[in-house]
Amino acid sequence: MAHYATDEPIYALATPYSPSALAVIRASGEGVLSLLSSRFSSKLEGRASGSAVHGFLKDGNGGLIDEVMVIRYDHGHGYTGEEAFEIMCHGSLPVIRMISKMLEELGIREAERGEFTYRAFMHGRMDLTEAEAVEEIVSAKTERAGRDALSRLTGAIRAEADKAKNEILDILASLEVQLDYGEDDVPEDWIFPHEKVDRIKNRLSMIASTYSSSRLYSHGASVVLIGRTNAGKSSLYNTILKENRAIVSDEEGTTRDYIESDAVIDGIPVRLFDTAGIREAEGSVEREGIRRSRDLMKDADLIVYVLDGDETDDYPVSDNAIHVRSKKDITGNQDYLSFSSITGDGIDEVIKAIKEKLVSSDAALSSVPHIDSERQLEALEETVEALEDAEKALPMGEDVVAMYFQSALSSLSALTGEVTNDDVLERLFSSFCLGK
Numbered sequence: 001m002a003h004y005a006t007d008e009p010i011y012a013l014a015t016p017y018s019p020s021a022l023a024v025i026r027a028s029g030e031g032v033l034s035l036l037s038s039r040f041s042s043k044l045e046g047r048a049s050g051s052a053v054h055g056f057l058k059d060g061n062g063g064l065i066d067e068v069m070v071i072r073y074d075h076g077h078g079y080t081g082e083e084a085f086e087i088m089c090h091g092s093l094p095v096i097r098m099i100s101k102m103l104e105e106l107g108i109r110e111a112e113r114g115e116f117t118y119r120a121f122m123h124g125r126m127d128l129t130e131a132e133a134v135e136e137i138v139s140a141k142t143e144r145a146g147r148d149a150l151s152r153l154t155g156a157i158r159a160e161a162d163k164a165k166n167e168i169l170d171i172l173a174s175l176e177v178q179l180d181y182g183e184d185d186v187p188e189d190w191i192f193p194h195e196k197v198d199r200i201k202n203r204l205s206m207i208a209s210t211y212s213s214s215r216l217y218s219h220g221a222s223v224v225l226i227g228r229t230n231a232g233k234s235s236l237y238n239t240i241l242k243e244n245r246a247i248v249s250d251e252e253g254t255t256r257d258y259i260e261s262d263a264v265i266d267g268i269p270v271r272l273f274d275t276a277g278i279r280e281a282e283g284s285v286e287r288e289g290i291r292r293s294r295d296l297m298k299d300a301d302l303i304v305y306v307l308d309g310d311e312t313d314d315y316p317v318s319d320n321a322i323h324v325r326s327k328k329d330i331t332g333n334q335d336y337l338s339f340s341s342i343t344g345d346g347i348d349e350v351i352k353a354i355k356e357k358l359v360s361s362d363a364a365l366s367s368v369p370h371i372d373s374e375r376q377l378e379a380l381e382e383t384v385e386a387l388e389d390a391e392k393a394l395p396m397g398e399d400v401v402a403m404y405f406q407s408a409l410s411s412l413s414a415l416t417g418e419v420t421n422d423d424v425l426e427r428l429f430s431s432f433c434l435g436k
Contacts, residue, residue, distance in 0.1 A: 004118055004429070009035065010111035011103045012434050013096060020091030025099055027108050028084040028116060033072055035106045036085055040070060044085075049074040057087070059102060066095045080116055081123030114432030121417065128417025129157040132373050135432045136218065141269045145218040148370045156369035157376065158416050160207060164200050164383070165412045171196065172405045175398055192394055192401070201384050203368065208380040210370035213359040216301075218372050220269035221358050224258075224296045226315075227306035232326025235341035236306055237274035240265070240351070258292055266355045273300075302357055322353050379415035383408050 009029030015022070027036070037044050042055030051072055057065040066089045073084040089095055104110070114135070121131045133152035140146035171193055225233040241263055258275045273296055297303055305315040305323045309331040313323055325331070325338035328346050337353055339346035371377060390404035 004112060004115055006119060006122060009108040010115055011100070011108045012111040012116065013100070014086070015091070017093070017096065018091075019093060023089050023091040023096055025087045025089065025096070025103070026079075026084065026116065027087075027103060028078070028080045028082045028119060029108070030075075030083055032083055032085060032108060035108060036070070039102055039106065042070075044070065044072050047072060049077040057089075057099060057102065059098065060105060065098045065102060066090055066092075079125070080119040081125045082119060111434065112430070113434055114429030117432060118429045126153075127155075127158045129161075129373075129376060129415065130155060131417070131429070132376070136372055138433060140218060141220065142217050142264065142267050144267045145214070145372070148214055148217065148372065151369050152371070157207070157371065160203070160369060161412050161416050164204060165409060167196065167200055168387075168405055168408055168412075172402060172409070175402050175405070190398055192391065194391070197387050197391060201387050204380050204384050207368045207371060208377055208384070210368065211372070211374075211377045214370040214372040216268055216359050220271060221301035222271045222273065222296075222299065223265075223302045223304060223354065223358075224273045224275060224300040225304050225306055226275055226297060228308065228311070231306045231308040231311065232341065233306045234274050235326060236304070236324070236339065236350070237261075237272060239339070239341045239344070239347055240272060258296060265351055265358075268355060268358060302354060304354065320357070322357050324350055324353075376415060379411050383411040383415070386411060 007030075009027060009032045011025060011027035014024040014026050033044050039058050040053075040055050041058065042053050044053060047053060049072065053070045053072065054068075055070065056067055059065055069088040071086045071088070073079075073086075075081070075083045078084040087099060089099060100110070117126075117131050117134050120126050121128065126134075130153050133149045136149035137146055137153060140149055175190060225237055227233045237259075241261055258273050260271055260273045263270045263272045275296060276292070301320065303318070303321040305313075305321060307313055307315075307323065307325045309325060309327040311325075315321070315323060317323075322337065325336045327340065328338040329340035329343045331338070337346070337349060339350050341347075371380070386404050386408035390401050390408070393400040393404055
């Protein structure tokens, strides 16, 4: 990772580059405190790590740049584990630019994306699952996604990995004792611990199974409303959004192209699409709108087929679709999932059905930490697969079984970042925002 040169001091703006009351600029690397001292009016030396020091920053000619607070961190403290400081200054863009120029004059270069978190990882301040959680918290779109990411940041995944690793090491240790004896000196036959291995596999598989729902809460889902003309799609669309976004009319073909908006359905960020009514179109514009509606269905996470009251339901049944009837205030439908955009009756039930179709409601998954990383999913699946292979390899000999247990340990080490490569690290940290 050539562009992450850890022997150079770095700085970055940790708050948005826009006018504000306050801005935070952080720096990290050996000697940064002594470098800053030459341009700071107050004494930084001899103060406790974590101390906040008030003073003024000066340019190369001794002129004042800004009144600031500087928080100093000794080596082994702070976010990166390196010597570091954070400047809290006024959020004026000219001030931010002048401070940045001053730091570069001192020999502190601007950091790359994710470089602070990379240094924290390299100095053992966090493992790879915690490092990923940093960016997941920053990009979280919902409270649920933020809570899940915070759980990972506090080491929930690492704790699970360490527990599984210790259990596998215990199994491997008993097996290695068996392999160390000569054929004539084996004290007793080694018995494969099926129950213990199954318990490890089930726990890791449960964690892996949280990936799909976690991705929904963090990245969202596409929900497409489909139906014939005047079925009530636009009414449902407006009701879910709680605004008159789509035109509602008795005239057929009002919606000739799809419209879309962002919504949150019971904590899940959703891209909601209202589409052109499905019918024999009368013009080329409407035909194109219907074609686009059908294209949206191919990539939708969920299709909501909207039927007009007592309309015959001949829409296909699939795992990613629900059928909803409109105009409940007129038809009084009780035997079907239905709603009224006039009275609001049934809307809560429709929203609940959408959520249940999007995400598993398995309460057992609440007992394990959730993952939101494809890399973590692959490591967990590889671990479980290696444990399954160890069980299958029993007839081939205990040395082969031991090899698969070693493979499981390697996958768990990859999960937490104890074993990894520069390509994985570069891809991961380069997606971070500046200042992290």
